[in-house]
């Protein structure tokens with residue numbers, strides 16, 4: 231099935247929307263790998279999001295949502311059906327000590343907006359390269375902070391096209407977990423509840439976190455951040471470095487020499503290189519420590 235008919239129909243249903251047929255996903259992932267998506271669409275309005283979701287449901291077409299692609303590996307065979315990128319839903323507004331951000335806004339921009347308005351709570355996010363939607367889904371966190379501590383409510387849409395507003399009691403946040411993941415809700419907007427604070431203190435925290443990232447992370451190469459979740463009572467990076475795996479390569483993918491929890495694209499890696507290296511790391515850590523590493527990064531696309 232090549233979805234050309236569906237591409238033409240969607241073009242007619244959402245005439246002013248950016249839509250491409252047969253789009254290479256390597257252009258839309260941070261690690262610069264991934265095969266072709268049949269239909270790639272970037273709606274500008276919630277109405278169009280709703281139309282696309284309903285069209286996909288009615289015609290039983292698989293629908294995948296992508297943020298900034300910083301936490302995904304898309305297999306080399308690509309993605310069948312529709313990939314919907316919501317980066318155009320990126321408004322950021324400030325209302326006293328709340329920030330309301332579209333799911334396609336950069337979480338880094340939201341944390342900088344907070345600083346500009348002397349609002350504290352999002353300093354931890356100042357170096358997380360994803361979108362607001364991706365950050366909520368993953369309950370992104372760093373340096374003692376995480377989305378769950380600051381999210382007041384979220385507007386989401388179900389795979390039937392119904393819009394919901396969820397509040398604190400409904401998020402089911404855990405370590406890299408949320409109701410959004412569990413129920414496949416598509417996030418449209420987030421309201422963050424922050425506290426007024428001294429901007430110099432906020433800036434200092436952000437500068438410290440940035441310096442720590444620059445010191446510890448291989449930011450000079452494409453990567454998807456920490457590949458593995460933290461196993462209970464251990465650190466994935468330590469298990470990997472104690473296994474002597476740093477510098478191990480498959481094709482163009484390498485276990486970072488700087489941070490063992492990262493796999494970097496050092497030389498035109500493919501997603502298959504990444505997946506083979508991940509498998510090798512898992513097997514080696516299992517053999518050495520009898521611990522099963524689980525991927526934090528989302529692996530999607532046709533097998």
Ligand SMILES: Cc1cc2nc3c(=O)[nH]c(=O)nc-3n(C[C@H](O)[C@H](O)[C@H](O)COP(=O)(O)OP(=O)(O)OC[C@H]3O[C@@H](n4cnc5c(N)ncnc54)[C@H](O)[C@@H]3O)c2cc1C
Nearest residue numbers: 297298299300301360361363364365370371372416417455
């Ligand atoms: C250098 C580097 C450093 C990083 N540091 C950190 C860190 O310190 N802490 C941390 O937690 N993470 C970190 N990450 C990982 C990543 O940036 C976060 O998980 C981020 O929140 C993912 O956002 P994204 O927009 O890129 O999501 P994507 O990678 O595009 O998607 C991730 C998942 O979210 C889903 N998704 C995206 N948008 C939506 C939406 N609107 N509605 C529903 N589902 C959606 C996708 O379907 C997918 O399942 C890092 C990554 C890199 C490359």
